[in-house]
Amino acid sequence: MKRSRLRMFKVTSMTISVMGVLMIVATVAILAYFGFQSLSSFISDDASSNNANEQLVSLRSEYSSLKTQFDNVKIQVQKSSNTKLKEDYNTAELELIKTQSAIGDVESAISVGKPADEVTARIETAKVQLEKAKSSLTGIRSRI
Numbered sequence: 001m002k003r004s005r006l007r008m009f010k011v012t013s014m015t016i017s018v019m020g021v022l023m024i025v026a027t028v029a030i031l032a033y034f035g036f037q038s039l040s041s042f043i044s045d046d047a048s049s050n051n052a053n054e055q056l057v058s059l060r061s062e063y064s065s066l067k068t069q070f071d072n073v074k075i076q077v078q079k080s081s082n083t084k085l086k087e088d089y090n091t092a093e094l095e096l097i098k099t100q101s102a103i104g105d106v107e108s109a110i111s112v113g114k115p116a117d118e119v120t121a122r123i124e125t126a127k128v129q130l131e132k133a134k135s136s137l138t139g140i141r142s143r144i
Helices: 002-079 083-112 116-143
Strands: none
């Protein structure tokens, strides 16, 4: 009887030890998985943030160039006596102001850390607005 109890104790002790090791291995595996996921997310967010910053710089550059073109056309429009042309220039300049506002929205979204999809949507809005301002300027230039 003593040997039977001793064997049962050894089996139970071994089972508990094996279960403990398995639980430790499972815990380490789960923590490693979550650590990997958070690291991947961090790297992905950082990459999308850099891409958004690059697009913002590009938008600012295009806006600056367009603003210079608007200033050059403004001189020619002011010399003109055509009031319709002046009204159309003012409307086109309003599109330029909307473009500046859209670029400011992109900058704001990036600086406060908005989600990548929202930043992308604001970038697309700014690009569309920039194209509207460019087409407005082209329309004015064709009439000068």
